[in-house]
Amino acid sequence: MNLLQALFFPPEQPGGVSSMIPYLQERFRSSRWEMDLFWLPKRIRNKGHEEILFETFDWTPFAESPIVQKYIQTYRDYLWWTRLRVNKKYDLIHAHHPIAGLAMKKVFPDVPLIQTLHSSYERELILNGVIVENGLEHQFLVSLYREMEHVSERLMTVSLSFAEYLSPYIAEPSQIGVIPNGFDEKRFKPVSHDNSIPQLVTVTRLVPAKGIDTLIKACAELKKRGHEYVLHIIGDGPSRTDLESLAQSLGIYNETIFYGYTLHPEEFMPFFDIFVLPSRAEAFGSVFAEAALSCLALVGTNVGGIPEQIEDGVNGLLVNPDDEIALADALEKVIADPSYRYELSRSAWEKAKSLYSLTRVANELKKTYLQYHPGTKG
CATH class of the missing domain: 3.40.50.2000 (Glycogen Phosphorylase B;)
Structure with a gap:
């Protein structure tokens, strides 16, 4: 054919x-x-x-x-x-x-x-x-x-x-x-690593629909609570300048790295610990499956196709969109408990390998x- x-x-x-x-x-x-x-x-x-x-x-x-x-x-x-x-x-x-x-x-x-x-x-x-x-x-x-x-x-x-x-x-x-x-399984190679400071990553276009402003506010809340982390933002878009200004005004610019557009983020995604994307809408959310195949713990929002990939508390955590406190609470759970983080990431990897x-x-x-x-x- x-x-x-x-x-x-x-x-x-x-x-x-x-x-x-x-x-x-x-x-x-x-x-x-x-x-x-x-x-x-x-x-x-x-x-x-x-x-x-x-x-x-x-x-x-x-x-x-x-x-x-x-x-x-x-x-x-x-x-x-x-x-x-x-x-x-x-x-x-x-x-x-x-x-x-x-x-x-x-x-x-x-x-x-x-x-x-x-x-x-x-x-x-x-x-x-x-x-x-x-x-x-x-x-x-x-x-x-x-x-x-x-x-x-x-x-x-x-x-x-x-x-x-x-x-x-x-x-x-x-x-x-x-x-x-x-997703081609051969492109995703989980890597055993030990980050002394948890590494958060998101991969997305920087537009309001993706909720990165909520993520930055949640990370500011995490810092207030005394948690150490680094937030890696991979992607570009019209909201980048506003998001950089927001990170600066909330005092987390030093903990946040803006990479801009990167062609193959899956090549270094396995070296991070937690994937987070608080989208306001998502038909499927391919990047969650990619992060799961990289064996990262997943944190997302209860919208669109994301809950079809993430069962809350089983292979990731779900929160409502636009709720930075709930997002901070979810991130705190996986930052503070490496064993729980590993369990979620392993379950996410197994589901993604099976279904996607x-x-x-x-x-x-x-x-x-x-x-x-x-x-x-x-």
Whole structure:
């Protein structure tokens, strides 16, 4: 079977999709399977001029929004690039972004399309203060879910929580498939180490939706309580300057290291002790699975797909978002008790190896693909 994995961002872009798809390609390399990757290069801007029509709604009432205009133009650009560069015949297309799926189905209407939705762009924009709930942009973006359902042979997502989130926006919620992201176990090598001062780490984009302001406030509370630690913040984004100022104003700048963007954090993640990310929304939270495979203790928030990975008190700790005291309490538990920290990290590692291995996810995807091309052997 000839497969095309249609991405939006290039494979080296940090995030859940890029953590999986390039490595998935290796698992499909055989005489029975052939897989290509396709994405829109960042340099492609304002090339497309095609008229855009959706089959399930009229987008023009939303056209006065610059954000909607930009989205439509990006869709035009993806269409232009697809028509220019994809000349091969594929048996199946698996898209990992709404724009990628819509463009592929328009260019190749007779090729079965599987569409996986990995995150909610509208929720992120709302939490980051870019758009308002129920405003023009919000209405436009949630309308796309019904369009995706209409044009896809199969609509899928990465967590039960996100499938539930999608339910009000589509016609047949019971038909949504759920396959979590998978991670190549060989990339994660837990390292036996003994840090005299506990090392906390987070890996994320620095935007309000990720709750790093709550983390910094919690760490200031830990310092007040007399705990020693180092907080490593790996990632970059528009909130970085504000977060650095917050750490300085709360007196923990010396305990906090801002790394900026790092391409392969999994290479040195095993040398830390505790992974913490107090997200305000998370469709799946791939970085938790990556931290678990690195054998770190996990501390996260009770939102989105995170509780599907973390069972509170068993393989990590969960707190409510925006609660810096509860977060400080959870961190205090794993900082003060190395044995408990080890138990949590070991349980997290075992669950991640079992449920989120790339081998398991690849097998699930093969079963799904074969439903649309039954002549191919697994």
